[in-house]
Amino acid sequence: MKEIIRIAVQKSGRLSEDSLSLIKECGIKFYNGTGKLKSTAFNFPIEFLFLRDDDIPGYVADGVADLGIVGENELVEKDKQVETIKKLGFSKCRLSLAIPKGEEYPGISYFEGKNIATSYPNILNTYLKSRKVNASIHEISGSVEIAPSIGLAEGICDIVSSGSTLMMNGLKEVEEIFRSEAVLIGNPGMEEVKKSIVEKLLFRMNAVQQGKGNKYILLNAPNDSLEKIISLIPGMRSPTVLPLAEKGWSSVHSVLSEEQFWENIEELRQAGAEGILVIPIEKMVL
Incomplete structure (x- = not known):
């Protein structure tokens, strides 16, 4: 088999x-x-x-x-x-402490002696110990955001992506304790x-x-600016440079991160690069 x-x-x-x-x-x-x-x-x-x-x-x-x-x-x-x-x-998110939005928050000492509802008691307990805060942890498996409004806890510790769920339940994020x-x-x-x-x-x-993290870049460059343009889009090993039918110009092909491209786009244009194409890469084997 x-x-x-x-x-x-x-x-x-x-x-x-x-x-x-x-x-x-x-x-x-x-x-x-x-x-x-x-x-x-x-x-x-x-x-x-x-x-x-x-x-x-x-x-x-x-x-x-x-x-x-x-x-x-x-x-x-x-x-x-x-x-x-x-x-x-x-699937990036953060695990954060939150309290009712009308409450003043002086810092982590706010939770001293208070009750916190969470589905992550071990992570929360480790964090509170590291900050020398004594609080009672109430473990619940779902709908953590409702705990303050029904009197179960003064605060919660839960996963946050955009924060919209907290806002809808009258809560505000006050401490990020873990990134995931x-x-x-x-x-x-x-x-x-x-x-x-x-x-x-x-x-x-x-x-x-x-x-996903890289893009295939094609552009036309005047030959007298090739050295400068190549320095801005170095590629995995080095760019491919091909002569155009129009004398004095070349086509430059390279691969670089999208972030690096946006950092260098203005310098590329100032160096004379034209007809810049940015193409997604489906797979890339190094």
């Missing part, structure tokens, strides 16, 4: 969407219809388990799944014996044959992510 690896992915929500999008961009084809809890890829030796995000670290630690994609917040909160293989750069993004985790005791499959998966993931 051909060896396969199992990867645990959140069964619904933003993290699930981002995770499956990355896997599909890696050229891996599978069916994940509504309500489906397990699926096998058609063209890669991998099986998917669709689980609750807070169950994923445990499944990976126990060896039920070889890999998992989970938020760092859940990984740290559950504190399971797993290996963090790769940060994935999506999606990570790929693995079972430390994985067999060598499975590790080789994981390496192939990582190769594909890296190619997709490197492509």
